[in-house]
Amino acid sequence: MFKAIEKAQHIVLITHKNPDADSLGAASAFYTLLMQLHKKVTLFCVSEQIDPRLAFLPWFDKMRHQFPSKADLAISFDCGAYSRLGVDVAIPLINIDHHQSNSAYGDINLLDMSAISTTQVLFELFEAKDIRLNQKMATALYAGLIDDSNAFKSDKTDARTFKMAEALVRAKAETGLCVQELFQRSSLAKLRLKAKMLAAMRLFDEGRVVVHLVDAEMIAESGAKEVDCEDALNESLHLVSVEIALMLRENRDGTIKGSLRSSVERDVEKIAKAFGGGGHKHASGFDLEADDLELLRDKILSKIKEEVR
Numbered sequence: 001m002f003k004a005i006e007k008a009q010h011i012v013l014i015t016h017k018n019p020d021a022d023s024l025g026a027a028s029a030f031y032t033l034l035m036q037l038h039k040k041v042t043l044f045c046v047s048e049q050i051d052p053r054l055a056f057l058p059w060f061d062k063m064r065h066q067f068p069s070k071a072d073l074a075i076s077f078d079c080g081a082y083s084r085l086g087v088d089v090a091i092p093l094i095n096i097d098h099h100q101s102n103s104a105y106g107d108i109n110l111l112d113m114s115a116i117s118t119t120q121v122l123f124e125l126f127e128a129k130d131i132r133l134n135q136k137m138a139t140a141l142y143a144g145l146i147d148d149s150n151a152f153k154s155d156k157t158d159a160r161t162f163k164m165a166e167a168l169v170r171a172k173a174e175t176g177l178c179v180q181e182l183f184q185r186s187s188l189a190k191l192r193l194k195a196k197m198l199a200a201m202r203l204f205d206e207g208r209v210v211v212h213l214v215d216a217e218m219i220a221e222s223g224a225k226e227v228d229c230e231d232a233l234n235e236s237l238h239l240v241s242v243e244i245a246l247m248l249r250e251n252r253d254g255t256i257k258g259s260l261r262s263s264v265e266r267d268v269e270k271i272a273k274a275f276g277g278g279g280h281k282h283a284s285g286f287d288l289e290a291d292d293l294e295l296l297r298d299k300i301l302s303k304i305k306e307e308v309r
Contacts, residue, residue, distance in 0.1 A: 001094055001108050002129070008073035010040045012091075015077055016084040018047045018227060021182055023078035024054050025144030026096065026118045029137040030075065031059045033126075042068050046086030051227045056181045057143060058136040076106065078118035078144075080278050083287075096121055100269060101278025116156045119144030123164050138171035143178045150234075151183060155282070190231070193224035197232035204301055207241035211301070213293045214249040226251060230259075237261045244268060246300060248293050256296065258286045270307050271300065 005011065013030055015023040027043060034041040043062045054060060067087050074089050080099030095106025098115040112121045119141045126133065133141070145164060149157050152165075169175060201212050214229050222228075229249055237245040245261040258275060260268035262282045269284045277286025288296070 001110060004073060004092060004094065004108060005034075005037075005039070008039070010042070010068065010071040010073070012042045012044050012068060012071045012074045013077065014074055014079065014085050014087070014089075015043075015045045016079040017045070017086045019045055019050065019054070020078075020144075021054060021057070021147035021178075022117045022119055022144035024050075024057055024060070025140040025142075025147070026077040026122045027075075028057045028059050028140035029119065029122060029126075030077070031062070032134065032137045032140070033131065042071065044068075044087075049225060049227075051225070052187075053181050053185060054143075056177055058140055077122075081105075096125075099279060100281070101273065101284075116154065116158075116161050117144050117148035119148070120161070120164055123167070127167075133168070133171040135172040135174070138168045138173035139178065142168045142173040142175055143182065146178055147182055151179070186231075187224070187228070189223035189225075190228040193219065193222035193228050194232045194235075196222060197229065198236070201232070201236055203239075203242070205305065207239075208243045209301065209304060210236045210239060210242045210245045211297055212236065212245075212247040212249075213297060214247060215293065216250040216252070219250075226257070233259055233261060237263065244304060246297070246304075248296055248300075250290075250293070251287075254290045256288045256291060256293070258288065258296075258300070260284045271303055274303050274307070275300070 011034060013027040015027050031041055031043055042064055043059055044064050044067055048065050073092050075094040076085055077096050079085050080101045082105040093106045094108045096110045098112055098118050098121050100113050102111055115121045123141050149161060196218050197212050201210055203210055212233060233245055233247045243263045243266050247259045249257045251257055260272055262268040267281045269279055269281050272278050272284035272286045275286040279285055
C-alpha cells in the first residue's frame with residue numbers, strides 16, 4: 001500500500017456519498033499524512049451538500065466535487081460498496097473500510113470487519129507503521145470513532161475502542177470539540193424536521209417496527225437538509241417496544257434512501273442487502289430509484305417479517 005503511495009504523483013482521497021464523520025475523518029487524517037509526505041492530494045466527494053456539522057474537521061474547506069483528471073492513485077474511506085464512491089475510478093484504487101458488506105473492490109484492500117470504525121482501521125495502520133499522530137490527525141480520527149460508536153454506546157464498543165481513544169487523547173485530540181459539533185449542535189430547521197418526523201411516524205408489527213416516511217415536501221417545509229433526518233430515526237429506536245427503525249427518504253434527485261437501525265437482538269443488514277444495499281448488523285441502508293413510499297414501506301415490512309427472527 002505505501003509503495004503505491006510513494007510512487008504516486010497525485011492522490012485522490014474519496015469519501016462516500018453524503019459522508020459522515022467516520023468517512024471524512026479518516027480521509028482528513030490521511031490528508032494530513034500525505035501533506036507531511038509532500039504529496040499532491042485532492043479530497044473528493046461526489047455529494048455537494050455536506051453535513052455542516054463536519055465543518056470543524058481539518059481540511060473540510062479543501063473538499064472538491066469534481067474528480068481530478070490527472071490523478072494516478074485513489075484511496076476510498078468507509079465505502080462499503082463501490083457504488084458508494086459515486087464515481088467510476090479508472091486509476092488504481094486502495095479501499096480502506098470496516099463494513100461487512102465490502103466486496104474488496106479495490107486493487108489494494110485494507111479491510112477489518114471487526115473494527116468499530118474506518119478511523120480505527122486507519123489508526124491501527126498508523127500505529128503499526130509507527131506514524132506519529134499530530135493534533136489534526138488525532139482530532140479527525142477521534143471524530144470518526146465517537147460518531148460510529150455513537151459516543152461509545154454501540155454494542156461494538158470494547159477495550160480496543162477505549163485503547164484507541166486513550167491514544168488519541170494523548171495525541172491532543174480536541175475531544176470536547178468533536179462531541180460538541182457532532183452531538184450537541186442543532187439548527188432550528190433540524191428541530192422542525194424532527195418534530196414533523198416524530199409526529200408522522202407509525203408503529204407496525206405490534207410495536208416492534210417503527211417507520212418514518214420523509215417526502216421532499218417535509219424536508220423543504222422545515223428548511224432542513226437530508227442528513228438532518230438521522231436524529232429522529234435513531235431516537236425512535238429507543239421506544240420501549242421497538243426493535244427495528246426504518247426510514248424512507250426522498251432525495252433531491254428523485255431517488256429514495258432507505259435507512260435501517262436495530263436493537264442488539266436484530267440483524268437488519270440482510271434486509272438492506274435484499275434491496276441492493278448493506279452496512280452493519282444494526283445499522284444499514286440502501287438506495288433505490290423512485291417509488292411510492294408507502295408501497296416500498298410495505299415491501300420492506302414484508303421482508304422484515306420474512307427474514308428477521
